[in-house]
Amino acid sequence: MKLHNLLFVLIALFATSCAGEKGKKAEFPQIKQELSDQLKVLVKAIPDDKVPRSYPDKDGGYWWATIKDWTCGFPAGSFWYMYEMTGDEYWKGVALDNTLKLDGVQFRTTTHDLGFMVFCSYGNAYRLTGNEAYKDVIIQGSESLLTRFNPTIGCIRSWDHGKWEFPVIVDNMMNLEMLFWASKVTGDPKYKDVAVSHADVTLKNHFRDDWSSYHVVSYDTITGQPVEKHTHQGLNHESAWGRGQAWGFYGYTMCYRETGDEKYLEAAENIGAFILKNLPEDKVSYWDYNDPAIPNAYRDASAAAIIASALFELSQYSSKGEMYLDVANKIVETLSSKEYRANDGSNGGFILKHSVGHKPKESEVDVAINYADYYYLESLKRQQELIK
Template identity: 45%
Template sequence: MATINTFRNLFFTVVVVLGSKISFGQLNTRQSIAYCTSQIHKTLSQLPADSVKNIPRSILSGQQQWQFINYQDWCSGFCPGILWYAYEGTHDQKFKTQADKFSRELTPLSTRKAFDHDLGFQIFNSFGNGYRLTKNPDYKKIILASADTLATLFNPKVGTILSWPRPVPNMEWPQHNTIIDNMINLEMLFWASKNGGDKRLYDIAVSHAKTTMKNHFRLDYTSYHAVVYDKETGKKIKGVTHQGYADDSMWARGQAWAIYGYTMCYRETKDPLFLDFAQEVTDVYLQRLPADLIPYWDFSDPAIPKAPRDASAAAVVSSALLELSTFTKDKIKANTYRDKAEQMLTSLSSVQYQSRQKNSAFLLHSTGHKPNGSEVDASIIYADYYYLEALLRLQRLQKGLNLRNALK
């Protein structure tokens, strides 16, 4: 243990960026989690009376008020998920009550026809975390029903789940499209297959992950945002980027979804193919980061270093790296992943990236959909979700606890 700590202390160095110093040291997770819970209290005091559109999604650059959504929005599961994490970190019953309330608003998603692939983001982040912490049987029923609904979008001729069952620009509807974000939704299928659901859900998740591995990545392991397939033959038509800079660019959040998704696939299957691939997609991401480890929204934007950052991608990757570090067989590489994750969280926890008095979110400087000019340099709810998740994971590791017990 002394050797590992010595390595870590040496690894956390001071780097100079544009004349300013960024200091990396062991993060005080208790303090950072307390900051998050104080921000949550601020947000809860600002909720609208409107019961139809009352779920926080984003705070635009320079503003202080949340933009609110209803349960149908793809981001609707992150707020209840944050509340469940706050309950996990504090055991405060107020957070549990609010988490249950916001989760139950999403119940209709489990019974209606699938509108898109985002059911994992919506249901598993809310009811999934709720069931993990409470074992409420009502939550389990909703998760299982939602997994069955998500599975209706699977096309066996292609081998993946349809992401957008509706016209979307450049997707050649009605051909089959799959986006890299969908990797995250596989977790709900894996869980359902092991907790009373149809065993076929496991096979669907594996098929989706392997088909995506084959068709979604370039030779350098960078990811397309979307791949369009012939819905009848399963043949790949093209790889494109819907939210990134260009079709051949590395969109930061898309690569983050890949890192997180394939790490999770290894956890659920123990297939070394997924572990090796998770490391490949991770390494190309880490190699191209700026000094503070918070990526620009797209690694290929020619406006860099004046391009917007994406704190949400950093939050997703930091959480994934903490888990990946526990699986990686090479100890030096495992330590590097752990250290990089802590450095990312240290940057995110700094005055440059925490919202603090600017608004009641946790983080600033996330980028949603820059080509559309949507949520650019904003505070976005999914950045906060993965930031708090990563802090809770790191806290467990700092205490020498098994991370597996904290996973859904």
């Protein structure tokens, strides 16, 4: 990282850490203790055979996830991040427990979300422990994901439900990281080849002229051409669903890291420009950037956390690094405020409040959700790594 970028980070973090008023980021050691205390409330509630997905109070408390749920890998990943940031063996034990209860997920071929499910859990487990058994799980998960690739289309199929012929959702960009990893550790280029093909086809067909993204593109399996473009979880088909924009932004930032291909850096910067242009003053994403209720529309802390994490990474690759760092620090500062972060044992022990799952179905709206916590912790980790 360039020296002036590093100095910028140090100055920005010093400013936020020294401020004591509401909305300002606390000293990092204090935050770590608060996060630990908060998450221990959640840990005490976790049953032996499931992991926590969300805490929608109005629906009666916790929603739990099994290996059939796309979010099942995030809690273990959050606990691995806690272990990494604190060095506390307690969190290693909790992370292991919530990773190993996912055994069998690596053989699933009915979902595209194996990157979320396997790489966030077993991937972090292998990274931090070096246990070869966990590496084998990730490779098997990558093999399972390849079964969903259609060479005529050049993409991995997303859903097996709905009216679409061959749906591909922008979220799927996030699952490519596991495939890049698999090629590096096995020496077999087939995983990377699929990831690159999927990223290229998605780049061609998912994005509008302003670099906002459709959520779903469905393809004709005979011609390989797109036939429908929808935004299933957003306001309407032509709207910019907040978390969808975040997935694409993070995904192409990661693709640049893994390939060095400048077209992915350009894509990440263009997607980022659309997002930053549409963020409110506190930089926490709206659930959909076209909601007519803005500025009073629902915020999505999960989208904000994903954006912050991607910004910290992209700042290391781009000539616009200082600007990206400024926004990333502002997002983390806001998410760390009392408005968004619980630290008093409330919120079911989840860290972040105010995330939106599936607004059109009124499902998990304005609640705590596990992937929000995962990417918030990843953002904190990346932020701290920049000043080491």
